Amino acid sequence: MSRARLESTADVAVIALVARLAVTIHAHAEPVWDGFYYDLGARRIAAGLGYSEDLVIAGAGGVERVVWQPWAHYPVGYSGFLALFYRVLGDGTMVAALANALTGAALAAIVHRLALRAFESERRALVAGLLVALHPGLVLYSGALMTEPLAATLTLLSVLLALEERVSAWIGAGVALGLATLVRPNAILMAPFLGLLAAGGRPFDELRRRASSTLVRTTSRAVVVGAVALATVAPWTWRNCRVMDACAFVSTNAGWNLVIGSAPGATGKFEFLVGNTPKGGPTCDEGGQVAQDRCWSRYGVATIRRDLGRWLSLVPAKLHYTLDAEWFPINYLREARPDLVSAATHVAIGKGLTAAQHALVFAAALAAIGWSRPHRTNRRAWVTQTALLLAVLALATRCLDPREPSVWPLAVIACVLPFVPLPGAPRRTGAELGVAALILTTLATHAIFFGEDRYHLVATPAFALLAAGIGRRAPDRHELHGSLRA
Numbered sequence: 001m002s003r004a005r006l007e008s009t010a011d012v013a014v015i016a017l018v019a020r021l022a023v024t025i026h027a028h029a030e031p032v033w034d035g036f037y038y039d040l041g042a043r044r045i046a047a048g049l050g051y052s053e054d055l056v057i058a059g060a061g062g063v064e065r066v067v068w069q070p071w072a073h074y075p076v077g078y079s080g081f082l083a084l085f086y087r088v089l090g091d092g093t094m095v096a097a098l099a100n101a102l103t104g105a106a107l108a109a110i111v112h113r114l115a116l117r118a119f120e121s122e123r124r125a126l127v128a129g130l131l132v133a134l135h136p137g138l139v140l141y142s143g144a145l146m147t148e149p150l151a152a153t154l155t156l157l158s159v160l161l162a163l164e165e166r167v168s169a170w171i172g173a174g175v176a177l178g179l180a181t182l183v184r185p186n187a188i189l190m191a192p193f194l195g196l197l198a199a200g201g202r203p204f205d206e207l208r209r210r211a212s213s214t215l216v217r218t219t220s221r222a223v224v225v226g227a228v229a230l231a232t233v234a235p236w237t238w239r240n241c242r243v244m245d246a247c248a249f250v251s252t253n254a255g256w257n258l259v260i261g262s263a264p265g266a267t268g269k270f271e272f273l274v275g276n277t278p279k280g281g282p283t284c285d286e287g288g289q290v291a292q293d294r295c296w297s298r299y300g301v302a303t304i305r306r307d308l309g310r311w312l313s314l315v316p317a318k319l320h321y322t323l324d325a326e327w328f329p330i331n332y333l334r335e336a337r338p339d340l341v342s343a344a345t346h347v348a349i350g351k352g353l354t355a356a357q358h359a360l361v362f363a364a365a366l367a368a369i370g371w372s373r374p375h376r377t378n379r380r381a382w383v384t385q386t387a388l389l390l391a392v393l394a395l396a397t398r399c400l401d402p403r404e405p406s407v408w409p410l411a412v413i414a415c416v417l418p419f420v421p422l423p424g425a426p427r428r429t430g431a432e433l434g435v436a437a438l439i440l441t442t443l444a445t446h447a448i449f450f451g452e453d454r455y456h457l458v459a460t461p462a463f464a465l466l467a468a469g470i471g472r473r474a475p476d477r478h479e480l481h482g483s484l485r486a
Contacts, residue, residue, distance in 0.1 A: 008126060009112045016108035016133035017101055020142040024097035027143050029336035031096070034074070035145030039096065041071070041079030046086035051076050070243040073289060075251045076236060077183030078147040100142045100149065107153040108133040111461050114160050115468055118431035128468035131360070132461045137353045140329040141457060147183050148458040154180035155187050156461060159434035162194040162225055170221055174228020181233050184458065185250045186445040191229055193437035195222025197430035245288025252289040255296030261318060261450035262303045268317030270452050319408035319443060321451030323361065326353040328454035358400055358407050360460070363467035365392050365410040368417035370424045370474030381424025381474055414466055415439035424474035432469070438462045
């Protein structure tokens with residue numbers, strides 16, 4: 001690890017930190033929407049009250065009384081992270097803003113380090129790091145008390161550590177992935193993909209010849225990372241078993257989210273269930289939080305089984321709501337600080353953020369294609385990659401239609417193609433596969449549940465890293481197609 005590369009990583013982190021502090025100092029505000037609950041949980045943890053809420057119930061003679069109640073509707077990870085800062089620095093709004101700014105700086109630094117491993121190019125790594133450091137949506141989002149930046153930071157840290165060949169690094173990757181799971185439970189889906197990093201560094205023909213040893217390395221890495229991740233989460237799961245009405249892995253909102261994306265009348269985006277029970281469905285208001293969530297889960301699964309085709313037909317809509325716009329950062333700021341955001345400013349920034357999102361996804365899709373000249377590569381490789389390029393460009397003319405944009409198909413291409421050993425493809429690395437897996441697991445999660453544009457922000461750093469690989473050449477004639485290197 002050269003001194004120059006470390007200095008470059010530090011420069012990227014400082015740029016990211018300054019950009020985020022500039023926004024948060026000017027626009028810090030009381031938390032709103034889900035941020036209110038993350039902040040509430042953090043304050044109670046910092047005060048020594050645990051992850052809990054106050055429940056107001058009617059007592060004898062109509063006198064209300066407040067009862068302390070353990071809570072787990074939202075994942076605890078982000079609240080626990082904020083609580084560390086609140087305990088040391090106090091619970092002012094600027095403290096949360098500082099925590100978010102530091103998270104953003106760490107995220108940009110990790111992306112820079114991953115890009116160095118992915119492309120072995122300092123120029124491309126700098127582009128990837130700066131895309132994250134100065135991404136307008138991520139910078140603006142640092143003022144919101146939301147989970148996505150921290151989840152992305154921890155998940156990508158697990159990828160970076162899992163690239164190493166030391167078992168101690170795999171253990172570190174498992175701890176990072178476990179902490180990410182406490183922030184966003186679907187992060188645990190990354191564990192099997194981190195095993196694939198063992199394939200990095202070998203051409204596909206070598207992988208075929210050494211299938212047995214490759215399988216052992218892949219499985220052992222995935223098992224170590226997955227087991228340590230589960231062990232990291234286990235104390236919280238045990239806490240839920242002890243203090244809740246039943247056991248819950250991390251939180252008690254999975255069933256609720258499943259119904260939102262499957263109930264009769266579901267549109268693919270968020271719908272508030274309280275006071276708006278789906279037609280013909282249960283109220284799920286009896287018992288404790290775990291019992292209620294299991295009630296929602298049973299109803300959601302039953303609804304899917306009853307009409308699987310309708311549920312599958314919602315997948316495009318869910319991906320549309322997840323990927324095709326980026327309004328949430330400015331929506332949050334306008335809700336929290338309406339004095340700072342006029343109606344005209346709101347629209348202008350929302351459109352600008354969305355345009356940046358579309359450009360990033362398009363670039364990531366193009367980066368999955370190998371660029372070559374017929375005389376430099378074999379004919380089959382050139383034809384394959386040229387056909388892919390033309391197909392992506394043709395698709396982009398439809399996906400980037402400003403009247404009705406739909407970039408999610410390009411996002412699918414960006415995260416799936418790296419796993420496909422096509423002739424003439426750019427050399428794939430373990431780092432690139434791990435980053436693509438973050439996008440893939442994010443899309444899979446929201447295809448099952450529901451979509452909202454804030455949810456793609458956890459994958460935005462991954463899109464940025466992939467986009468930095470645009471224009472890579474296909475292997476020359478004497479090189480093996482579709483090769484992988486560490």
